[in-house]
Amino acid sequence: MAKAAPQDVIKESSMLKQKEMIDANFKLLSTANEEGRKVSSTFVPGNLNELQMCFDLNCNFPEINALQNGMRKKSGRFIMEAERDGQSEDVCTYVKSDLGMIMQGNIGPTGDKLPDPDVLLLSYTGCFTFMKWFELVREKYDCETIMLHVPYQADGKITQNMRDYVVKQLKEDVIPTLERVSGVKFDIDRLRQYMRQSAKAEEDLVWILQSAKNRPSPIDAFFGGVYYIGPIFTAFRGTEAATEYYSTLRGEIEQRIANGQGPVTPEGDFGKEKFRLVVEGTPNYTNFREFWKMFYDEGAVVVASTYTKVGGVYDFGFRHDPDNPIESLADYCLGCYTNLSLPARIRMLQSYMEDYEADGLLINSVKSCNSFSAGQLLMLRELEKRTGKPGAFIETDLVDPRYFSAANVKNRMESYFQMLEQKSASRAA
Amino acid sequence: MPPKKPAKSPAQNSVQNIVDRCQALFDDLDFTAVKDWKAAHPGAKAIGYLPIYVPREIIHAAGMLPVGILGGGDQLEVIHGDAYYQSYICRIPRSTIELGLTGRLDCLDGMLFPSICDVIRNLSGMWQLLFKDKYVKYFDVPQTYRDDIAGTFYIHELQTLREDLGKMAGRTITDDDLRNSIAVYNENRVAIAELYRLRAVQPWQAPTSEIYLLLRAGMVLPVEEHTQLLADYVTAADQEERPRRDNCRVVVNGVFCEQPPLGLIRSLEMAGCYVVDDDFLLITRWLLDEVPTDGDPLDNLSKAFLHRSAATSAKFEPNKADKGRFLIEQVRNSRAEGVIFAAPSFCDPALLDRPMLQEALNRDDIPFTAFKYAENTGQMQAIREQAGTFADSIKLWSA
Ligand code: SF4
Ligand code: SF4
Numbered sequence: 001m002a003k004a005a006p007q008d009v010i011k012e013s014s015m016l017k018q019k020e021m022i023d024a025n026f027k028l029l030s031t032a033n034e035e036g037r038k039v040s041s042t043f044v045p046g047n048l049n050e051l052q053m054c055f056d057l058n059c060n061f062p063e064i065n066a067l068q069n070g071m072r073k074k075s076g077r078f079i080m081e082a083e084r085d086g087q088s089e090d091v092c093t094y095v096k097s098d099l100g101m102i103m104q105g106n107i108g109p110t111g112d113k114l115p116d117p118d119v120l121l122l123s124y125t126g127c128f129t130f131m132k133w134f135e136l137v138r139e140k141y142d143c144e145t146i147m148l149h150v151p152y153q154a155d156g157k158i159t160q161n162m163r164d165y166v167v168k169q170l171k172e173d174v175i176p177t178l179e180r181v182s183g184v185k186f187d188i189d190r191l192r193q194y195m196r197q198s199a200k201a202e203e204d205l206v207w208i209l210q211s212a213k214n215r216p217s218p219i220d221a222f223f224g225g226v227y228y229i230g231p232i233f234t235a236f237r238g239t240e241a242a243t244e245y246y247s248t249l250r251g252e253i254e255q256r257i258a259n260g261q262g263p264v265t266p267e268g269d270f271g272k273e274k275f276r277l278v279v280e281g282t283p284n285y286t287n288f289r290e291f292w293k294m295f296y297d298e299g300a301v302v303v304a305s306t307y308t309k310v311g312g313v314y315d316f317g318f319r320h321d322p323d324n325p326i327e328s329l330a331d332y333c334l335g336c337y338t339n340l341s342l343p344a345r346i347r348m349l350q351s352y353m354e355d356y357e358a359d360g361l362l363i364n365s366v367k368s369c370n371s372f373s374a375g376q377l378l379m380l381r382e383l384e385k386r387t388g389k390p391g392a393f394i395e396t397d398l399v400d401p402r403y404f405s406a407a408n409v410k411n412r413m414e415s416y417f418q419m420l421e422q423k424s425a426s427r428a429a
Numbered sequence: 430m431p432p433k434k435p436a437k438s439p440a441q442n443s444v445q446n447i448v449d450r451c452q453a454l455f456d457d458l459d460f461t462a463v464k465d466w467k468a469a470h471p472g473a474k475a476i477g478y479l480p481i482y483v484p485r486e487i488i489h490a491a492g493m494l495p496v497g498i499l500g501g502g503d504q505l506e507v508i509h510g511d512a513y514y515q516s517y518i519c520r521i522p523r524s525t526i527e528l529g530l531t532g533r534l535d536c537l538d539g540m541l542f543p544s545i546c547d548v549i550r551n552l553s554g555m556w557q558l559l560f561k562d563k564y565v566k567y568f569d570v571p572q573t574y575r576d577d578i579a580g581t582f583y584i585h586e587l588q589t590l591r592e593d594l595g596k597m598a599g600r601t602i603t604d605d606d607l608r609n610s611i612a613v614y615n616e617n618r619v620a621i622a623e624l625y626r627l628r629a630v631q632p633w634q635a636p637t638s639e640i641y642l643l644l645r646a647g648m649v650l651p652v653e654e655h656t657q658l659l660a661d662y663v664t665a666a667d668q669e670e671r672p673r674r675d676n677c678r679v680v681v682n683g684v685f686c687e688q689p690p691l692g693l694i695r696s697l698e699m700a701g702c703y704v705v706d707d708d709f710l711l712i713t714r715w716l717l718d719e720v721p722t723d724g725d726p727l728d729n730l731s732k733a734f735l736h737r738s739a740a741t742s743a744k745f746e747p748n749k750a751d752k753g754r755f756l757i758e759q760v761r762n763s764r765a766e767g768v769i770f771a772a773p774s775f776c777d778p779a780l781l782d783r784p785m786l787q788e789a790l791n792r793d794d795i796p797f798t799a800f801k802y803a804e805n806t807g808q809m810q811a812i813r814e815q816a817g818t819f820a821d822s823i824k825l826w827s828a
Contacts (some may be wrong), residue, residue: 036767064618086783092777095781124572132742132777135785145749147572147747151569152567154542154569155567161784165578165579165581173575243582341554367515367517370548370551371550374547374551395515
C-alpha cells in the first residue's frame with residue numbers, strides 16, 4: 001500500500017474541488033455584510049438551501065463552523081470561553097464552540113470574519129438543542145428569526161398532518177419572511193430549477209454511498225463520507241457546482257472500482273480490506289485523522305454510516321422533486337436521520353449491516369448529542385441480536401478535545417478488531 | 430380510676446393526615462393507588478405520561494386514569510436502567526426504564542412521551558421496542574403558535590390521541606365527554622391556583638415540601654379526588670398556626686422534568702428559603718386559565734396551549750424580547766426576592782436556557798443562584814450551604 005508521509009496528506013481531485021467550494025463560501029460570507037448581500041444562519045438537518053438560494057441569501061452554517069473549528073483544533077478554546085461565560089460543562093459542545101467563536105470576534109475556521117446574519121432560519125429538525133442554540137444566538141443579533149417546526153417521525157412514517165403543517169409554515173411564514181428580509185420575490189420556477197440540480201446530485205451521492213457494497217469497498221462511508229456529504233448537506237445543494245462535484249467524485253470512484261482499489265486515506269491507498277463496518281453516530285472532529293488511522297491501519301473500512309444521513313436520507317428513494325417543490329422540501333426536512341424514531345434507525349442500520357455485508361457495527365457515542373446518543377445502547381443490543389454480528393461501543397465527543405481519549409479508543413478498537421479476526425478465523429475453520 | 434382516654438387522633442383532614450397520605454403515595458414505587466383504581470374500575474385502563482405536558486382531559490374523557498411518571502427518585506435502586514444509558518445522560522430515563530423493566534409499570538396500559546427533549550423523545554422509541562404490547566405515543570406539540578397553522582396540526586394530533594384512546598376504551602369519546610373532562614380539570618386548575626396563592630401569601634403555612642407532595646399525589650389519584658384533597662389541604666392549612674420564619678422568598682426554576690429529591694426541597698426551606706413559585710410538575714399549571722367548556726373542545730384545548738400556556742425551556746419563545754418574561758412575572762407576582770436555578774445534570778433544555786433567563790434577571794436586577802442535582806443526589810450539604818448563603822445575601826441587600 002502506498003503510504004504518504006504523515007505531513008503530505010493525499011487528496012483526490014474531488015476533495016480539492018470541495019475545499020475550493022467551501023473556502024469560496026467562507027470568503028463570500030466574509031464580505032457579505034459590506035457588499036450588502038443578505039445572510040442567513042441555519043442548521044444542516046432540514047436545511048432549505050434551494051429555497052434560500054431563491055432569495056439570493058448567503059448561508060452560514062454554525063454546525064459546519066463548529067466542526068471545521070474542531071478539525072483545526074480551535075474548538076477547545078471556544079468551548080472554554082463559552083463555559084467561562086456561563087454555559088454548563090454538560091451541554092452540547094457544538095453550541096458552545098459556536099458561542100465561544102462569536103464571543104471571540106466571530107472569526108470563522110478559515111480565518112475569515114463571519115458576517116452578522118440578516119435572518120436566523122431555524123429548520124427545527126431532529127434535535128431539541130437546535131431550538132436553544134438558536135435562541136442563544138438570537139440574543140446576540142438584532143435580526144429576523146424564523147422557526148420552521150418539523151414534527152418528529154415517532155411512528156416511523158410521515159403523516160399527511162405532519163407534511164401539511166410543514167408545507168403551511170413554508171408557504172405562510174418562511175417564504176414571506178424570506179421575501180421581506182431579502183427584498184426578492186419568490187419564484188417557484190427558480191426553486192424547481194435548483195431542485196433539478198439537487199436531484200441529480202442526490203442520484204450520484206446515492207450511487208457513491210452504495211458503491212461501498214463492492215468488495216473491496218472503493219470508499220470509506222464514514223471518514224471519507226464526511227467529505228462526500230459536505231457540499232450536499234450545506235450551501236451547495238441545488239447548485240451546478242455541487243452537481244459537478246458529485247459527478248466528478250462518481251467518476252473517480254468508478255475508476256477505483258475498475259482498478260479494484262479500496263478507499264483513499266490521508267496516507268494514501270487503503271491496503272487490504274479486512275473488516276467491513278457499519279458506523280452509527282457522529283465522528284470526532286478534534287482528532288479526526290488519528291481516529292481514522294485507527295481503522296485503516298487495521299484494514300477496517302466503514303461501508304455504511306448513519307452520520308452521512310443527518311442532512312438528508314436519500315438512499316431509500318427520496319429525492320427533491322421539482323414537480324412538488326414545497327411538499328418535497330417538507331418531506332426532506334421530515335426525513336433527516338435524527339428525525340427518525342429509534343426503531344426506524346435500528347431498521348436502517350440492520351439493512352446496512354445486511355446489504356453491505358458488514359462484519360460488525362461500531363457506535364461512536366458522543367457526549368454532546370442526546371439526539372444521537374440517548375438509546376444507542378439499546379440499539380447496539382437490538383442490532384447484535386438481529387444480525388448476529390458483534391458490536392463495539394466507544395464514547396468520544398464531536399468537538400470537545402477533552403472527551404477524546406486516544407488511548408482508550410485505540411484499546412477498545414484493537415480488541416474489537418481482534419475479536420472480529422477470531423470470529424472470521426473460526427468461521428473459516 | 431376512670432379508663433384512660435385514647436390519645437386524641439388528629440382530625441381526619443388535618444394537614445398532617447393529608448401530607449402523610451401524599452407522602453405514602455409518593456413513596457409507593459409500585460403504584461398501588463393505580464392498581465387499586467383499576468381494581469375498583471374493572472376493565473378501565475391507566476395511561477402513563479412523562480413530563481411536561483399532555484392533555485389529560487382526553488385520557489379522562491376516555492374513562493381512563495392518567496398517571497404521571499416522574500422517574501424513580503432517590504429510593505429506587507437502578508440496576509437495569511444504567512445498562513441502557515451512558516453516564517452523560519440524565520437520570521430520569523434510566524430510572525423510568527428501571528420502573529418498566531421491574532414490572533412496576535405493568536399496571537399502565539399505555540405511555541405518552543411528550544415532546545420535551547431528545548432523551549424523552551428517544552425513550553418513546555425504546556418503549557416501543559421494550560414494551561411491545563403497550564400503547565406508546567410520542568405526543569408532539571407545536572413550536573409555532575398560529576391557530577391556522579400550528580392549531581390545525583395540533584388539533585389533528587389531539588384527534589389522533591382521542592381516536593387511539595377511544596379504540597382502547599372500546600367507545601367513541603364524544604365532545605360532551607371532553608367538555609366534561611375539561612370542566613373537571615378546570616376545577617383542579619382552580620384548586621392548584623388557590624394552593625399556590627396560599628403559599629405565595631403565607632409560605633410558612635404551606636411549605637413547598639408539602640405543596641410538592643400534594644402535586645405528586647395528583648399524578649396517581651383520579652383528578653376529582655385530587656381536587657378535593659387540595660381543597661381539604663387549603664382549609665386545613667388555614668386553620669393551623671405555624672411558625673413564621675425570617676426566610677427569603679424565592680422562585681425555583683429548572684425542575685420541570687427530572688425531579689429533585691424531596692430532601693433537596695426540604696433543604697432549601699431549611700436553608701432559609703421560602704419557595705413562592707416554581708416549575709414543579711408543570712402539567713398541573715401548564716394551561717394558565719380555565720379552558721372554555723362550550724364550543725369545540727379540541728379547539729379550546731389547542732387555543733389554550735398555543736396562547737395561554739406556561740413558558741418553559743422545552744417550548745420555543747418566538748419573541749426575543751419575551752425571553753425570561755414569564756419567569757420575571759412569576760417573581761413579581763409572587764413577590765419573590767430571587768431565583769434559584771436548579772437543573773438536572775446533563776439536562777440540555779434547562780442548562781441551555783439558564784444563561785438566557787439569568788440575563789433577563791440581570792436586566793431586572795433580580796438576584797439568583799444556580800446549581801445542578803440528580804434525582805438520586807444524596808448529599809445536600811453543599812446545596813444547603815449555597816441556598817443559605819443566597820438567602821443571607823438577599824436579606825442583607827434588602828435590610
Ligand atoms: S445535540 Fe447533536 S444534533 Fe443537536 S446541535 Fe448538538 S450535536 Fe447537533
Ligand atoms: S432531565 Fe432534561 S435532558 Fe433529561 S429527560 Fe428531562 S428534559 Fe430531557
